Amino acid sequence: MYMKKILTLIVAVLAVAFGCMAQDTVKWRTSVRMTSASEGVVTVRAIIPAGWHLYGMEMPEGGPRATVLDFSSSKGVSLAGKTVADPAPVTAMDEAFGTRLQWWEGRVAFSQRFRVTDAKTARIELKVTYMTCNGSNCMPPRTESISAPVPPYKPAK
Numbered sequence: 001m002y003m004k005k006i007l008t009l010i011v012a013v014l015a016v017a018f019g020c021m022a023q024d025t026v027k028w029r030t031s032v033r034m035t036s037a038s039e040g041v042v043t044v045r046a047i048i049p050a051g052w053h054l055y056g057m058e059m060p061e062g063g064p065r066a067t068v069l070d071f072s073s074s075k076g077v078s079l080a081g082k083t084v085a086d087p088a089p090v091t092a093m094d095e096a097f098g099t100r101l102q103w104w105e106g107r108v109a110f111s112q113r114f115r116v117t118d119a120k121t122a123r124i125e126l127k128v129t130y131m132t133c134n135g136s137n138c139m140p141p142r143t144e145s146i147s148a149p150v151p152p153y154k155p156a157k
Contacts, residue, residue: 026054026132030146032124034116034153039080042124044069044110044146052132056089056102063097065131065141069110076122077150080113096133103133114150122150 027047034040048054059066069083086109089102116122126146132139 025049026052026130026144028128028144028146030124030126030148032148032150034151037153038116039113040077040116040150040153041111041113042071042126042148044112044126044128046104046108046110046130048104048106048108048132050106051134053090053103053105053134054108055131055133056104057083057085059101060099063099063101064094064133064138065129067128067130069112070127070129071112071114071124073125073127074114074123075125076116076118076120077114077124078117080115083110083112085110094133096136096138116150119150119152124148124150 026049029045029047030042031045032040032042046054055064055067057067057069071079085104087104089104089108091100091102093099094101094103114124124147126148127143128146129141129143131141
């Protein structure tokens, strides 16, 4: 009887722990579209769980890990301009780090323009490194790998 209670307690604690960890998982969605025969845009959407926030793309020294989108492994394309986030991040005091920081809640879309340099091998290869926190906990930084083909250009009819 005593062992059954201990086992039940252990299972309950593990379920709560894994449930808390799963809550912070940002879901990433990617779309690639061509805007002309030689240019296109990749959009990476982050769906952030309720109560959590995803930190901005620039963080002060000693702060949380900034969100970084690394396209350097992409093939057959060259980047054009900077990655743009929509909406802009919220800027507010972060009590956990004791300073004003930027972050997103809910959803954010990152867009990056590119030029096709080799249509046969064109593919977006992306690593997103990010960190999430809620009002009392921060999860360790994570890196997600995303891969998406570059579709052929189809002019509007």
